[in-house]
Amino acid sequence: MQIEPVAQEAPERAIVREFDLSGRTAVITGAASGIGRETARLLAEAGARTLVSDVNEGGLAETVRLIGKAGRPAITQVADVSRRAEIEALADLALAKTGRLDIWLNVAGIIVHRPLLEAREDEVDRLLAINLKGVYWGCVAAGRAMKETGGSIVNLSSSGGETAVPGLSLYSMSKAAVNMLTRTVAKELGPFGIRANAIAPGWVDTPMGLHSFRDESGAIDPGKRELGLQQRAQASPLGITGTTRDIALAALYLASDASRFMTGQILRPNGGVSMP
Template identity: 35%
Template sequence: MTPSRHQPPPGLAAAFDLSGKVAIVTGGNGGIGLAIARGLAAAGAGIVIAGRSDEKNRRAERDLAEAGATVMALNADVTREEDCKRLAAEAFAAFGRIDILVNNAGTNVRKQPEEYSLEEWHMLLDANLTSAFLATMAVFPMMKRTGGKIINIGSMTSLFGAGFAAPYGASKGGVVQLTKALASAWAQHGIRVNAILPGWIETDLTIRGRAATPHLHDQVIARTPAGRWGRPDDLAAAAVFLAGPGSDFVTGIALPVDGGYAAQA
């Protein structure tokens, strides 16, 4: 029988089914991270939120639980190796497995390159790149036995230079190269490692940047074929795809979710 055009072909729904899977989302208590956590939960995954703010953690945990998710929130600073190891251990103890890691935690400070202090440089590299390395190393022993999906959150500055975000761009470029290296090294263990490169997404971080950068809003709209800024929810479906069985033959990619920004000359 030919499937109805209103029904997915047999097997397609299973490609996005995360039932029984467990996902850690760093920085999952707000913005892009929370939107991705919601998407993974809607696809059936249990969620572990990692963040430094107890208040935001509790709010996100309540939000997801009220939507029907199985969720726990843990206070963790993912720039610290011991916190990452504790995060992985507590998540594994609670759920008995770790199938998905979304390395979303990060931050930015916008100014001209010569205005950064060395302390700011190290802080940004640690927050955006070292954190992804540490969290990934912490879950590797579990994923080595069972396989898994690692999703690193990069940026358009992984591809393009931005004069007001040199350390951030350096860190996000590093995220893409880390993604490729881990994908090459760990495919033998059934671990798939990919990156999502959000375009200009409306979050607290970018709203502050838009306020501090004259004409940024208009420049983004002019460059983006979709004609708008992105929303955190725009990233959820991409994360579900990269977390699910439908992407089992996809590894080492950096997927722009940017309304066509990277394609526009």
């Protein structure tokens, strides 16, 4: 008997398919700037319909313009992730507009530089409301919307969640909590075909990372910036600093079928600066 050869897909096509997000809907919080904006742009480039959200309406409009330039209209919704109802409205909007929700990225976050002994209650409450509760309610909203279909949740953590840095106790605590939350979400929602992973980037040049380059008036000091960039690059065995695209590529991997065997993990694009 003659055995028919199995039709083989060209390997390069399989790779493209594994990273392809065509027909999928992705919600991205914190999409008006930095990592969130670049991730939204890259996911749209990979074929996803994006719902981009942030508190910064102007920045969001620029993100939508960039995504539109690639010929992909984005849905946009201003939302404050410290308000649970506004997060849930994002999931509802994604379902109403596209009929599905496949990918949810909790990117919105803030940083507070404050020595422990000078801690302020308003800062503690605000940071935890955004970095921690915002991610928590994001996971809940995404989980509920994906329960029947499966999906991928990606939480933005940080190297700071695993490395003690003076002045960053509050930020680091929130990111360490995000790591643990991600693992629990992965265990609880795995049976529904929902994966949950965290990305813990090293330092990336975004508005958030500019703090240490400012002079006393708050303006960016070009000399400080140059020196700071050099020092950060030297801390990496590769001698480089990362870009928002490096982090967006990690997000694309975790959002796509290429990472179907990954859940409950912390991916660390950090140039080898820390190796926990």
